[in-house]
Amino acid sequence: MPSTHYRQHGRRSWRSDALVRHWRDRLGMQEYSPVADELVRNEQAGGDSGMFMKFHEFADRWNSQSLAKQFLLTGGLVSFAAMILVGSFVTNLIEAAVTRNSAATTALYVDSVIAPLLPDMQTNEMLGDTATRALDETLGQGALGDRLVSFKLWRRDGTILYSSDKSLVGKRFHPNENLQAALAGRMTAEFHGIGDDVGRITEQASGKPLLDIYNPILQPWSGKVVAVSEFSEIADQFQQSLDQARLHSWLAVALFTLAFFLALSVIVYRGSQTIDSQRQVLRQRVEELSTLLEQNRALHTRVQRASKRAAALNESYLRRIGADLHDGPAQLIALASLRLDGAALTDPANSGPAREHEIVTIKENLDEAMREIRRICKGMILPHIETAALPEILRMAVHAHQHHTGTTVDLFTSGASPQLSASARICIYRFVQEALNNSYRHAGGIGQRVTQTSQNGHIIIEVADRGPGFDPASVRPDGLGLAGLRERVESLGGRFIIESSQDGTKVTMSLEVDEMEPA
Incomplete structure (x- = not known):
């Protein structure tokens, strides 16, 4: 903006831009302001812009130096000037005293000789x-x-x-x-x-x-x-004595000034080192806090996204459960209700065998509805895993899948069993359960395998099959299966990876052991 302004007024120059930037920075302005332009015109009108810029460049360079360097330069000049002044004063005093004493001795001798004459x-x-x-x-x-x-x-x-x-x-x-x-x-x-x-x-x-x-x-x-x-x-001898007195006085003043300056320099240097180290520590703390702030912002964003996603997933789960209840048990119960009001039971003319057959059919419909309800509930309720170890949780998930689908799942576990939080146990069980369900649904349960390993402080669990595979990019972000698993794993600070090819699919989750320890 300053460049455009100066081109419009026909007085664009590098010095003008430099002054505008300087005053803009000092006034905290992000864009061109007439205030900064007026300050520049006032400085240029006085012919002091070059000196002004040089002064502030010197001030910036001076302020960038450590306190020890500033003291060495300033204190050295002040000490040298003080040494010259004090040395001159002391030397003059000594010279006057030596001159007076020598003159008094000579005058006394001359007076004693000529007075009688x-x-x-x-x-x-x-x-x-x-x-x-x-x-x-x-x-x-x-x-x-x-x-x-x-x-x-x-x-x-x-x-x-x-x-x-x-x-x-x-x-x-x-x-x-x-x-x-x-x-x-x-x-x-x-x-x-x-x-x-x-x-x-x-x-x-x-x-x-x-x-x-x-x-x-x-x-x-x-x-x-x-x-x-x-x-x-x-006064040959007197001059020698006077020169010697001058030399001694200058040496004494110089040595005292040097000792005083060195003593202060040591104190200032130590203080400067302390300030510099504290400044460095504060700078590191600020950088760490800035990094943590960015991480907190990212985590806050992830938490908000996870919360929204969890709400959406809950609604989707409820819709799916409602659909399952409506399409399964509700239809069977409705059919049984219609049969109860049918002529086979309400017409007195119907014979006993017909009534018995109708009652058996109604009972079969109600039994099938109960089985559907139990199946839906079984998928919603977790087994008792609150106190189970990691290998036991994996065995329960695999056993439930095998019992439900009638397929075979190979289970491999290795490494020590860490202490897990309740949320980590639920996450691991749901991960294996949903991954095996997807394997059965899309790969027909061919080559199902669950592998658990420990590596670099992380628990790694893989669920694989030898199905035809699919494109991971085609997974709907608002779906219930893999998308829900990803949100569940990442909400605990873990990683979720999908790898699929024509030779099969592998879904991997990893959780840090420290993050999974119970509070």
Whole structure:
């Protein structure tokens, strides 16, 4: 229907059909609907149909994956992003702590060396020549000379009181953030690795990692900041320590994240396996229930058909019994009744011998009617088979047939005798009785044979003869004989087979032993 609609409107395309099918399925529609068509037009008008289809294809593929795979993909990405964020945060904290500790140690050492060389910075705005030479000698030799690349002494107003670069002495600069923090009484430090832009030519030319330290100089008796010393230390060992700390922190975060992710993965995997197994079991149960439902429907249909057939058969049996009674005993009784009202008995002029002859004739008619009634009743009433075993039931059916027809029937039985339900006993007796009657009626009782065997949990009974045979397809489905037998056998879950040729006919029934066990 969508194809016809799009051809009518001149805008048929594979993408339109795909979108129509998608929205039709989502809306539970079996045929074309204007609602689905409107949704397709809205999506195409927005130019997002391709992206929409790709998104839903991706969603379908994603939903088809197991929970374990979904967690591995999603959890892996989230864990990796969390590891990067946490690792960066922890590394920055460790780097700041290591930098501050190293800077504090260096600043304490430098302060202990240069503090005795400085005048009272509260009262002296500039350094004298003596203090300058002392600083030059101290900073130019020994450990400080080897470790410090540059040194500056700042006054509170931003003027450089002393510098290893003499061209900067006396100049005034606007304090940067680190200098302002030091003037506020806080020591600050900043690490510059190899290749970093330091911003100063002298330090940049060293080609080594540097640790810039801004250390406030305090007045001893008041604790007031009177100046700030700024120096750049060569930080080879510090960089090694910092790199090692970074590596250890990243490894710790990575290992913890990996362990956490693996632990959750194991739990999710086990849960996913349980869910998948339960889903598989449920799918199998649904399939089994669907199969059982179909079987129940088929059985229900068969039961309904069998019930209708049983009702029809009962009516046919009643009609046949009525016909037999009408054509046999009823005619004889009617004849006897007419003779009772005849002149031979009612006319006083008739002699004694004539009356005696008429009475004898009436008695013969009534005796014949009684024999016909007994014969009909004998065919309707089963012998006492409630407690009989299978071989005994077969012998009773064969004996009754031989007595009634005067023919010979060969009986062969083999295998164990199972426990039978009452319905199974009746079915077996009626099967042998009706099959032998048909054999006598159509084959003249030639070569009649009854065989009982056991095979694969089934009881198999065959009734055969050597008559001329017939066409099994010609059996009327509404007949009383073979059709009734088939319905009776199949109602117990058995099988009924007719095989006929010019060499004879064989009728076979089989019942499962488990189905025949008494409740």
